[in-house]
Each structure stands twice: as structure tokens, then as C-alpha cells.
Amino acid sequence: MTEPKNLWGGRFTGETDAGFAEFNRSFAFDRRLFGAEVRASIAHCDGLLGAGVLSRDEAAAITGALKTILERGLADAEYFAEPAEDVHSFVEARLVELIGDTGRKLHTGRSRNDQVATDFRLWLRDELDAVVVALGLVQESLLSLAESHRDAVLPGYTHLQRAQPVLFAHWCLAYFEMLTRDRERLADGRKRLNVMPLGAAALAGTSYPIDREAVARELGFAALSRNSLDAVSDRDFCVEFAGACSLIMVHLSRLAEDIIIYSTTEFGFFELSDAVATGSSLMPQKKNPDSMELVRGKAGRVFGHTLSLLTMLKGLPLAYNKDMQEDKEAVFDTADTITSCLAVTATVLRNIRVNEDRTRDAAAKGFMNATELADYLVRKGVAFREAHETVGRIVLRALERGVELQDLPLNELREFSPVVDQDVFEALSLESTLATKSQRGGTSRGQVTEALAAARASMDARV
Ligand code: ARG
Numbered sequence: 001m002t003e004p005k006n007l008w009g010g011r012f013t014g015e016t017d018a019g020f021a022e023f024n025r026s027f028a029f030d031r032r033l034f035g036a037e038v039r040a041s042i043a044h045c046d047g048l049l050g051a052g053v054l055s056r057d058e059a060a061a062i063t064g065a066l067k068t069i070l071e072r073g074l075a076d077a078e079y080f081a082e083p084a085e086d087v088h089s090f091v092e093a094r095l096v097e098l099i100g101d102t103g104r105k106l107h108t109g110r111s112r113n114d115q116v117a118t119d120f121r122l123w124l125r126d127e128l129d130a131v132v133v134a135l136g137l138v139q140e141s142l143l144s145l146a147e148s149h150r151d152a153v154l155p156g157y158t159h160l161q162r163a164q165p166v167l168f169a170h171w172c173l174a175y176f177e178m179l180t181r182d183r184e185r186l187a188d189g190r191k192r193l194n195v196m197p198l199g200a201a202a203l204a205g206t207s208y209p210i211d212r213e214a215v216a217r218e219l220g221f222a223a224l225s226r227n228s229l230d231a232v233s234d235r236d237f238c239v240e241f242a243g244a245c246s247l248i249m250v251h252l253s254r255l256a257e258d259i260i261i262y263s264t265t266e267f268g269f270f271e272l273s274d275a276v277a278t279g280s281s282l283m284p285q286k287k288n289p290d291s292m293e294l295v296r297g298k299a300g301r302v303f304g305h306t307l308s309l310l311t312m313l314k315g316l317p318l319a320y321n322k323d324m325q326e327d328k329e330a331v332f333d334t335a336d337t338i339t340s341c342l343a344v345t346a347t348v349l350r351n352i353r354v355n356e357d358r359t360r361d362a363a364a365k366g367f368m369n370a371t372e373l374a375d376y377l378v379r380k381g382v383a384f385r386e387a388h389e390t391v392g393r394i395v396l397r398a399l400e401r402g403v404e405l406q407d408l409p410l411n412e413l414r415e416f417s418p419v420v421d422q423d424v425f426e427a428l429s430l431e432s433t434l435a436t437k438s439q440r441g442g443t444s445r446g447q448v449t450e451a452l453a454a455a456r457a458s459m460d461a462r463v
Helices: 018-024 027-050 056-075 077-081 087-105 112-147 168-193 212-219 228-233 236-262 290-314 322-351 356-364 370-379 384-401 410-416 430-435 445-462
Strands: 153-158 161-167
Touching (some): 027 056, 027 077, 112 168, 112 445, 168 445
């Protein structure tokens, strides 16, 4: 193994400091762009052929060698042991090794600045598509879980205090909605990602008559960058991806938190499958929700990557600056983190056990029907503010007696308000509490059945 030759040289008389050379290197991580680098290089070679810069034979030699390089790289991890500054110089060095001087012609009319921007977009486009698929699997798990527990009821909370009962499926669909927005955000960002910078060269544009449209078509880009300075400087697509992933992590983390709390003995609503829980080395009774805790915990690293990308960019003068090499690890780790968190979350949801008796029992207790009693009084002509006050006093009485509202006898309820009648007990039932939430977006059985059907139809429309 010899130290690689720098890509520059002519202007330099001194040697590069070994420590700095190491510091400057990105190959340890940007080798992940290897496939994209070869692909973009083949397209650039075709562009040079079309522009008359390369002869047919030269282009064929270069393309053939690039394909060999790709095969070797895919077959043997050892191939990457050769030291290199970055993935671009690595591929070029292998090319020259294979075909000599002809290989040195490939860099005509391009710069690592437009190369890296092109490679990164190509790589991230595939990655983003994979995130969308993984997101869909979590949505599918949420929807199947809801569909298989159509009758289940769950206490709804605000301030983590019992508030009003909801259908379990309504809770599942709440997370389904969040992930739908995430999916839309990714799809929207993809439009701006799928633009080709190649041809911007170092910063000013290329001086060769390369048909950029044809190159873009070959690489599957939907559009060309319109300004060369912007093309090599723009890393908005990294920030947008990390930002969209940050919101996904917020959603997964909140879901994780709900699942963790609901799986405690105190709640006892859910039980995680053995497949995604761990035990304690000391306490034999323990079943810990490590899977969901890690998802919650990993949210922070994705937020951190978003912030480091923003900070890295904010003070940069146009056009390319080496600061931008710092974009890679932030985006790579964002993609890896989001992919693994989505996969684990889907597994948790697919295997979770819902204790419907326990959730129903919890939903029927703790004065979750107090608002319903106030609404009942309103239906009988009492102003809501007054009804609220009256029910508050009834709750106090029930608390004194250690009973639920519906356990108070009719005559006692009438002491608080003469409009109360026998039909109050029906109004206070769990089912009628749910049934009254029948406006669009509410938790009545009818609304949730429709919402489930709409969610199912939207999933079916994706495939
Ligand atoms: N490794 C570099 C990066 O990731 C590639 C671009 C280098 N360009 C340059 N002018 N030094 O940003």
C-alpha cells in the first residue's frame, strides 16, 4: 500500500503533512457513494463522447473499466483498503491503474464539486425511497393493529390525566396521520433532490458542449440545476431530508413513549412481544421495552444532525467550501437511524398484545364521562358554563363516596340539577360517550370505521 498521489501537484513544491492528509480524507465514510460515483462517471463519459471530447474507443475503454471497478468493489470489501483521499479520487486512481492515460481524460469538464453533489443526490434518492417504503410498513402495522381491535376502547389523556374515552383504532390512526404527513414531506423534498448538478463543474459551469439533458436522463434526474454556483453549494436537500427525518423521529418517539407507558404494570394496556423486549440480569420479573426506548433515545441524534447541517452551511461564502464534506456523516447516520427505527417500530407493532379488557375497564372509570354529563345538561337547556360547575360538584360528591358518576342514585343527582332524568344513565354509558363524537374526525364508531376504510384505501392505492 502506497500513499495516494494528490489530485493536485503542479502548483505545489512541498509535501502534505501526514496528519493533515488524514484529517482531510473522507474515504472512510464517503465510500458509501461508490456506486453513485461510478454511475455518474459513466454518464459523464457518455456526455464527453457526445461532446466529441472522447473518441468512441476511449469512451468504451473508460466505461468498460468503470464497470470492472464497480464489480470489484461490490464483490470484495478489501478493494477499498487502498488508501485514497475520497471516493472520487479512489475511482479515478483505479481507472488509471486499469487503462492508463485514457483514464485521465474522464475528469475533463467536471470537478469533484459537481461530482460530489451529483453522487450525494443519487445516493440519497435511493435512500429516501427506502425510507418511504419503511414508513409505509409502520403505517401498515398501525392499520392492521387497528383493524384487528375494532371494538377496543382506550382512555384518552390530556396532561396524562384521564380525559375522555376514545376507540383504540382512533389512537392507532392518530399515528397513521402523522406518518402520512411525513410521507408527503419526503415526497415533496424528493422533487428538489432529484435535480442534477453535474455540468456545474467547479463553480462556473463546464466549458465543453456536454448535453446535460441527456446525462440527466441517463441518471434518472427530473431536472437540471439552473445555476452553477448554486448547484455546487446547495445542500438544502440534506437539511430537508434530515428535517423530514427529525419529524419522523418525533412521531416515532411519541409513539414509543405511549407504548412504554401503556406497557407498565400500572397501565397494563399493552404487552410487548418477547421478540422486542429484554430482561434484567438481576431482577427475574423484568420485561423491559428496550426497543421503544432506543427509538425514543435515537431521536436526539437525528435532531443533532439537522442542526449540524444547518450550522455547517450558515456562514459559507459561495461556492464550494470543504466544510461541506461534513454533510456526509450527518446524512448517512440520519438515513441509518431512521431506517432501523422504522423497522423496529413495525416489528413492535406487529407483535404487540393489547389487553382489551383492561383498556375498556380503564376507559369506563375515572370520571371519563363527566363532560358527557355536562353535555347532557346542556341538551336539557342548561348553559354549558353552569353545567360544567354543576358536574364539578357532582364529581366531588362521587369522589367522597368513592363511586363513579353513574353509581349515584337518580334522586341524589337531582339534588344538583332538577333537569336530570332516568335517561341520564344511558347518556353516561361508555358507548354513548363514544357515539356522540360523530362529527368528522371524531372517535364515534361510525367515524372511525370510515377513517379505517379511508386509510386502507390510501394504503392500497400506494402499491
Ligand atoms: N470529499 C469532498 C466532499 O465531500 C469532495 C469534494 C472535494 N472538492 C474539493 N474542491 N476539494 O466535499
